[in-house]
Amino acid sequence: MRAAARPVITGAAHFFPDTKTSQGDLWQEFFREHYNGLPLARRIFENSGISSRSTAVDPRAEREVSGWSTGRRMERYIEEAVPLGRRTVSAALESAGLAPSDVGMLAVASCTGYTTPGLDLRLADELGMSSKVQRLFIGHMGCYAAVPSLGAVADFVASRGRPAVLLCLELTSLHVQPPTEDMEQIVAHALFADAAAAVVLEPDAGSGFEVVDVVAVTDHSTADLMSWQITDLGFKMGLSPKVPDVLAQHVGEVVRDQLLAPHGLTPEEVTGWAVHPGGKRILEVVGERLDLPAEALDASYGVLDECGNCSSPTVLMVLERLPRTDGPVVAMAFGPGLTLYAALLRRS
Template identity: 60%
Template sequence: MTAVSIAGMGRALPAAVSQQELWDGYFRGHVDSPGFGSRIFSNSGVVRRHAVVNPLVEDVSGWSTGQRMRRYALEAVPLGSLAVSAALADAGAAASEVGLFAVASCTGYASPGVDVHVAAELGMPSDLRRLVFGHMGCYAAIPALGAVADYVAAHSRPAVLLNVELTSLHVQPDLSRDQVVAHALFSDAAVATVLTPGSGLEVVDLVAVTDPGTSDHMTWDVTDLGFRMGLSPKVPDVLAVHLRPAVEELLRRNGVTSVAGWAVHPGGPRILETVEEVLRLPSDALDASRAVLAEHGNCSSATVLLVLQRLLPADGHVVLLAFGPGLTLYAMLLRGRLHQ
């Protein structure tokens, strides 16, 4: 089969705000009555985050879902265009060469959507194929990369995946633990990835595991006041059951005995600790994931790609891991390096 590789990556980040400023200036007054909010924020592993809507400046907690979606469309297109432009430049590719443009997002919707507007703004061809991955959550980058890679292998044309997540639009603080955790972790980002035929950081294989018996442990519900996170403290325990068998199967069937880099979605400190313990990783194996969590927060589906960027260029095999509603685990195996 035709080898498919990641040829370039680019990102665009809204303005940053510190975790302490968010706590002192906004969330302390909304979520700390039981006294646990400050502990959750301080133990989140997040130092700063990015937000298209900074609650210190603009409180949208009372906005309807319709208002939030209109703001999503306004913010996501320019952010996405910047990320895609940077990725194409990194790959040395022109927008006119792109055969498929895919967008993954769980934080906003419009039709015509981000895919249509970004493609037009950057001059992608009129016969462009478009694909949208919606509401899959934090793991969406990996199945989306797999589908885009299949297109490139079948058609021998470059393709682009854009992950754009604007979680700051969905602030609706209350005293429930899962909402406090969500508001302590989540952030905004756009990351674009260009895939092309040929050598480079080659997409090798992926595995997926869904445990439908635990589907209530992580939810992302559409409400009248935006989207609302449901998050059980049992999530790391469920992932621990499935994590090692899934990764071992991915490596075994591809004859891999050594992994050079781990790009693990930093869903939170406990998630990273669980991965480290279950896979028996060296103490520094997840440094990139912890650094992304600290510097950027949890940017939903874009986060694992921010981690991957920190690992590049990387010789040898790299494993991407991400988790989300389902409960679902996805793992992808990459081989080689981004820049030859």
């Protein structure tokens, strides 16, 4: 039997759709009219902690987007996702020094669009991957999808001894909803943006982030606090303001007891924190509950400010921003369930 290999992240890349807009312009040039100047909506946009976002669909130019059928939105998903995904995976492979034909598994995580043949199959074909490449599509997990997906591809690399690629790609701008005074919907429109991020994992590589462990907890009693429902007018987000309070109850135990303690570590010994920036309050709660230094979450705040919440790619984008220091790194993300996933990485 083959000895398990060490799965190591050796390449990474991320890209955005072409349209990048300031938060202020999005409000002034589309959402102010969309919400009929609602003071609550204006305050939510102004206090989001976001200065700019990238989108595949610019609502200022395609003002009728909130009335698009789900079918039309899915057609646009494929038009936008294939070239964005191809560019991102190609760059990640190039950074790892690998060719598409070297890849043993391609995993794709996305909750903002669906098609069959899937995005994974289309990309494998366009990139020239082997007809024998294994593929995995991970859908409808939301913002935390990158971490369990990372665990899945790491397990493949460890057991099969072959390289793997994980692509997380979300186009939330496809799902602008009709005007409403529902605060949860307004918050979603103020936070979410589009991006793609990819990582390459290789067996027993000499340099990169080794994936050491992945843990999770789901609070089933709060499953209704986050939702992503398919409707006739695209996918509709439900996002309760209670989410940070629930997260506060679990993050300390998950990180200290489930992730770090079995490896003889404490939060004080962690040298890098890649925390999904679901919003300013989410990051504040993580910092408070883990008693982190003020600068520990700078990368997360930076991604939130410059890119918005891009759902599943976001934590991988934060990971790319971390300073290159030795020692353990924690990657963490949250989503529907309410679910918290965390991974322990170690620079090799």
